[in-house]
Amino acid sequence: MSDSVLYSITDLTKSYQMGEVTVHALRGVDLEIYDGEFVVLLGPSGSGKSTLLNLVGGMDTPTSGHVRLRGTDIAEFGERELTAYRREHVGFVFQFFNLIPTLTASENVALAAQVCANPLLVDETLAMVGLADRADHFPSQLSGGEQQRVAIARAVCKNPEVLLGDEPTGALDYETGKLVLEVLKDVHDRSGRTVVVVTHNAAIAGMADRVVRLRSGAIQSIESNPCPVEPKDLRW
Amino acid sequence: MVGSMLLRKLLRDIRHSAGQFAAASAVVACGMVVFISQRSAYHSLLLSRDTYYERYRFADFFVHLEKAPESALHDVTSIPGVLRARGRIVRDVPLEVEGNEGAVVGRIISMPDRRDDLINDIHMVSGSYFPGAAATEVIVNDRFCQANALRIGDTFQATINERKEELRIVGTACSPEYVYAVSSPQQFVPNDREFALVFARESFVEDAFNMTNAFNDLVGLLRPGANVDDVLDTIKERLDRYGVYHKYGRGEQLSNHYLSEELKGLRNSALVTPLVFLAVAAVVIHVLLRRMTELQRTQIGLLCALGYPRLRIVGHYVSYAVAVAVAGAVPGTLLGYMLGAKWTEMYNLFFRFPLLETRFSVTTMMNAFLLSAGMCVVGAARSAARILRVEPAVAIRPQPPSGGRTAHEGALSFLWDRLPLPWRINARNVLRARHRAFSTVAGVAVAVVILVLGTAVTDWMDYIMWFQFELVDRSDMHVDFATERSRAAVFDVASLDGVQRAEGVLQFGAELRNGWRTKTVLVLGLPRDSRLYRVYDTQHRPVRMPADGLVVPERLAKALGLSAGSRVLVDPYLKDKDERFATVRAVVDQYVGLTVFAARDYLAEFLGEPGAVNGALIRAEPEALAALTRDMDDMPGVKAVTATGAILGGFEETVSELTRVSTLIMGAFAAVIAFAVIYNSSSVNIAEQERDLACMSSLGYEHEAIAQVATNDIMPLGLVGTFVGLPLGFLLCHGLARLYETDLYKLPVVMQPDMYATVVAIVLVFQLVARWVCRRRVHKIDIVRRLKTLE
Structure with missing residues (x-):
């Protein structure tokens, strides 16, 4: 983990209309994300963590504020x-896999590889997530954990600068969830890429380099974790 | 209260699927428009015909003969099957009408001074029935008067028995005998400008044609249950010595035949065409509801869990289909009656009835609605029936991800490996949702069939005109002599100013018999190397007249079971000519009329009158035509002059205008179908793939690429539909042409390559428009929402 800043987020707000009510999902967030770190955004539902992730991932546009990637807003x-x-820059992993x-x-992995400039090899990424022998299976023939690992392979394969996980274990059982976290950690360790994971599960915070706690659209605290725990040792 | 909640859900489901709902309703509306408009036109035509025939006592049988004394009428009325008979004098004569340079033919029909209970009575449109004492008072058909701007009190000249008579119009009328006013089977559209019906006093006509107390035309009514053929055979026997030319029943009467054929066609088309549209609507609804019930699986499970009876839930989804039918029926009915009135108006151009109006029939409307609702419910049934099999406990859980197991790439792995990934998604989608792919293919195919039929109709008319007047009959005029003449008469005609070529012909009516099968035909004897009239075999190769024997049209050959080499009995409708056998030498193509050809000299020998002619074909300098018509009208021995080009008169424009309008309507209907089907199945595709498309967007695929994945399958499926539809349309044209083939005409099946190209191009445009609309939908997908939620 280096100290160079990958993302510099300043005064970020996001509000949207839900019927006649204006929802303030983010209310002026300032945050820096460093190159190669494993960040967990932790908070209850409605805290704005997914909104923040979507804004970082370019899936949505903010109401105001800046998200600078190495200086580019x-x-x-x-x-x-x-x-x-x-x-070119982002790899997404979703709660419901979305294969x-x-x-x-x-083919799902190749779908991602084909669209970007410097992809990794499809077979290698599948092997990285331990699914080399399941390459020709359709999603319906894979378990939930396996589907999520394919989704991780699909994100990694693009060789992105940042890997964004939105509740990646949310739809999985305990054992499978831990397995998926191990894969994520393994990918992070091997590629040295920045990983940002959104979760409401406080236990997962244990494996992060830094934990950002959100509540009601604002950052409550940011904690550095000097000794991250291995995913297999997490308990919840 | 419970019901109203389901009703609310229904209304909201409709709102959420508004586009597809509208598309399905539009197809239903098209079906209703066709059904209502054609049914109402049919009923209005049928009713008008029946009342007209009944009120004016349209005859059951018709006999043309040379000349019979009035006393012969008793020989006819004494036949058991005959109720009443009327003898009259009917003759075609040349007319001279101010302002009309053409060859005008007037059919003089004798009328009694008093017309009580008259068979084939006339309907007076204006003026009165011979009010004065003058012998030369006449009543003329109103269409002719309109076309020639003639009014009551106006006069025109007729050449009767080589004498000019000035006739004065005292009234205008129309006749049930000439609802479709054509003069002969060779004329297939009415020409009101050059064919007149002249109803004249009996006494005047008798004097003028030297037919005192005689008749040459017999019409009569039958007793209920009498067989028309038996009666006609007996009449022929009893009147044969007076020279029976032609005899036929009401069914073969020219005007009635055309009218009946039109009614038959209208009745069939009023049933078949709407069924095609409604079948398409059913397919659209099936696809739509199948998706809806899949998507609302958990809702269905929940309703079951809440204790709703299954049938009630089924009814809920079926009522969606009924709503489609209602939404289509309302505008469809309105438009249908408007178009029906238009149709009836169009019929007024061809058919002349005293009164022809569109009737609003509640029964027709109810039938139309029941038919469309029925078809929509059929479409809904399969999808809704799935609800009956749903287990609530299973249904309330989200559906497991659907598999790609149906991918059949195994055998084609070589090709498969080369297929870009987005296309693999399409291919597997098509294989997985085959019913939907099928609906697109079927819908486009139906649209193509409709277009092919629409363009074929235009082609039929063009083709018949081209074949008859460019290829076959190259003369400008036909001259009929009053009696058989020597060939010198042709030289007299040829020597007139402006005549470029004249060919003598010999023609007469005859009955052809082969065993028990008989047909009445026109026999036309041509010079063997005629340049003004050519016949062609079915491969369109010119056929030279054989030295002996007959050349028969294909339809006749089929009807009588003849082929080259067969012998057939010819019974000429000429006085004192006996029946004789002749050999068929060739079979030729013919679209209009039923004419048998032979070498003129052979025919003269056949009749025992070597060298005889009774008419001539003439080609003349165009600028000399009007003067020539006048000169020939005045020539002694000339019975009638007909200008070939004038057979169509101004009618060609009316006809082409009509076909253009109907082609346009057909085109619009085809567009609705193609669009509705493509839009519907693509909407379902896009809805089903929303998550995939959102996922591709999150991976960084451009909008363009995503829109392509969403709509890639439209064009290939449309292409398949087009190539299924083209041969289908062609076959259907063939079938229809066969179905509508009669003794009077046959419809050619001609599809020029450029027509195919036009149809393909039009369908391509439909597809592109539908694709464009679907692509716009893709842009509206909310990526974040789609990826965050489960189906």
């Missing part, structure tokens, strides 16, 4: 630039 990006940004049911595991 992606908050200023238009639709086309955001698409390019997602393509394409009509493509096999390796």
Whole structure:
């Protein structure tokens, strides 16, 4: 982990209309994310953690404020630039895997590889998540844990600068969830890429380099963790 | 209260699927428009015909003969099956009408001074029935008067028995005998400008044609249950010595035949066409509801868990289909009646009835609605029936991810490996949701079939005109002589100013018999190397007249079971000519009329009158035509002059205008179908793939690439539909042409390559528009929401 700043987020707000009510999902967030660190964004539902992740990932645009990636403000990006940004810089892992049911595991990974400039090899990434022998299976033939590992492989394969996980264990049972976290940690250790994971599960914070706690759209605390725990030792 | 909640849910489901709901309703509306408009036109035509025929006592049988004394009428009325008979004098004569340079033919029909209970009575439109004492008072059909701007009190000249008579119009009328006013089977559209019906006093006509106390035309009514053929055979026997030319029942009467064929066609098309549309609507609804019940699986499970009876839930989804039917029926009915009135108006151009109006029939409306609701419910049934199999406990859990197990790439792995990933998604989607792919293919195919039929109709008319007047009959005029003449008469005609070529012909009506099968035909004897009239075989190769024997049209050959080499009995409708056998030498193509050809000299020998002619074909300098018509009208021995080009008159424009309008309507219907089907199945595709598309977006795929994945399958499926539809349409044209083939005409099946190209291009445009609309939907997908939620 180096000390160079990857993302510099300043005074970030996001509000949207829900019927007649204006929801303030983020109320002026300031945060720096460093190169190569494992960050966990922790908070209850409605705390704004997923909104923050989506803004960092270029899936959404802020109401105000800045998200600078090495000095470039992606908050200023238009639709086309955001698409390019997602393509080249970000790897996403979702709670519900979001694999394409009509493509096999390796095809799902290839779908990501084909769209970006410097992808990793599909077979290698699948092997990295321990699914080399399941490459030709369709999502419906894989367990939930396996599907999530394919999703991780798909994100990693793009060779992105940052890996964003939105409740990646949320739809999985305890054992499988831990297994997926191990894979994430393994990928992080091996690639040295920055990983940001959103969760409401406080136990997961134990494996992070830094833990950012959010509540009601604002950062409550930021803690550094000098000795992160191995995922297999986490308990919840 | 419970019901109203489901009703609310229904209304909201409709709102959420508004586009697809509207698409399905539009298809239903098209079906209703066709059903209502054609049914109402049919009923209005049928009712008008029946009342007209009944009120004016339209005859059951018709006999044309040379000349019979009035006393012969008793021989007819004494036949058991005959109720009443009327003898009249009917003759075609040349007319001269101010302002009309063409060859005008007037059909003089004798009328009694008093018309009590008259068979084939006329309907007076204006003026009165011979009010004065003058012998030369006449009543003329109103369409002719309109076309020639003639009014009551106006006069025109007729050449009767080589004498010019000035006739004065005292009234206008129409006749049930000439609802479709064509003069002969060779004329297939009415020409009101050059064919007149002239109803004249019996006494005047008798004098003018030297037919005192005689008749040459017999019409009559049958007793209930009498067989028209038996009666006609007996009449022929009894009147044969007076020279029976032609005899036929009401069914073969020219005007009635055309009218009946139109009614038959209208009745069939009023049933078949809407069924096609409603079947498409059913498929659209099936696809739509299948998706809806899949998507609302958990809701269905919940309703079950809440204790709703299954059938009630089924009814809820079926009522969606009924709502589609209602939404389509309302505008469809309105438009249908409007178009029906338009149709009826169009029929007024061809058919002349005293009164022809569109009737609003509640029964028709109810039938239309029941038919469309029924078809929509059929469409909904399969999807809704799945609800009956749902186990609530299973249904309330989200559906397991659907598999890709149906991918059949195994055998084609070589090709498969080369297929770009987005296309693999499409291919597997098509294989997985085959019913939906099928609906797209079927819908596009139906649209293509409709377009093919629409363009074929235009082609039929063009083709018949081209074939008959460019290829076959190259003359400008036909001249009929009053009697058989020597060939010198042709030289007289040829020597007139402006005549470029004249060919003598010999023609007469005859009955052809092969065993028990008989047909009445026109026999036309041509010079063997005729340049003004050519016949063609079915491969469109010119056929030279054989030295002996007959050349028969294909339809006749089929009807009588003849082929080249067969012998057939010819019974000429000429006085004192006996029946004789002749050999069929060739079979030829013919679209209009039923004409048998032979070498003129052979035919003269056949009749025992070597060298005889009774008419001539003439080609003339265009600028000399009007003067020539006048000159020939005045020539002694000339019975009638017909200008070939004038057979169509101004009618060609009316006809092409009509076909253009109907082609346009067909095109619009095809567009609705193609669009509705593509839009519907693509909407379902996109809805189902929303998560995949959002996922691709999160991976950094451009909008363009994503929109392509969402709509890639439209064009290939549309292409398959097009190539299924083209041959289907062609076959259907063939089938329809066969179905509508009669003794009077047959419809050619001609599809020029450029027509195919046009159809393909039009369908391509439909697809592109549907694709464009679908692509816009892709842009509206909320990525974040789609990726955060479960289906």
